[in-house]
Amino acid sequence: MAKATYMRATRVADQIRMEVADILMRKAKDPRVSSVTVTDVELTNDLRLARIYVTTLQEDDGEAGVFAGLAKASGFIRAELGRRLSLRYTPELVFEKDVSGPRGDRVLSLLEGLGEKGSNAQPGGNESSVEGGRHADD
Numbered sequence: 831m832a833k834a835t836y837m838r839a840t841r842v843a844d845q846i847r848m849e850v851a852d853i854l855m856r857k858a859k860d861p862r863v864s865s866v867t868v869t870d871v872e873l874t875n876d877l878r879l880a881r882i883y884v885t886t887l888q889e890d891d892g893e894a895g896v897f898a899g900l901a902k903a904s905g906f907i908r909a910e911l912g913r914r915l916s917l918r919y920t921p922e923l924v925f926e927k928d929v930s931g932p933r934g935d936r937v938l939s940l941l942e943g944l945g946e947k948g949s950n951a952q953p954g955g956n957e958s959s960v961e962g963g964r965h966a967d968d
Contacts, residue, residue: 843873845915846880850923853910862899869928873921880921883928893927900925 851868858864870883886896904923912920 839873839875839877842877842915842917843871843880846873846882846911846921847871849911849914850882850907853907857910858903858906860899860903862895863903866896866900869930877917878919878921879924881924881926883926883930885928885931897925897927 847868847870850871854863854866854868865887867885868882869885872881872883873879884896884900886893888896904925908920908923911923
């Protein structure tokens with residue numbers, strides 16, 4: 831019976847995430863990649879392609895330079911990964927912008943806005959009746 835999930839791919843992806851972050855922090859000399867944070871790695875099941883999601887503190891203009899620096903350093907990073915990991919094939923590295931952070935911030939702000947509207951619309955007597963019912967059972 832075949833496994834539905836490939837645990838090895840997720841373990842190797844996590845190891846690649848840690849190693850790439852370490853390589854960018856300690857070994858990369860390009861100043862364009864100094865403000866990069868590796869947030870996630872998706873690895874194909876055959877361990878041949880790694881999509882590395884990164885965030886940066888740079889704005890739109892500087893962000894293009896960051897990704898140009900990452901593209902230029904990808905060969906060095908892949909070679910260093912090959913030395914650090916004991917894999918038959920070192921995966922090809924593709925750097926992509928992680929958009930989950932700003933999306934999560936937007937969802938949180940929308941939820942906070944709904945919470946403020948909901949607390950203004952509900953009368954205060956409704957909250958006390960719920961709390962009174964809980965205390966009566968205790």
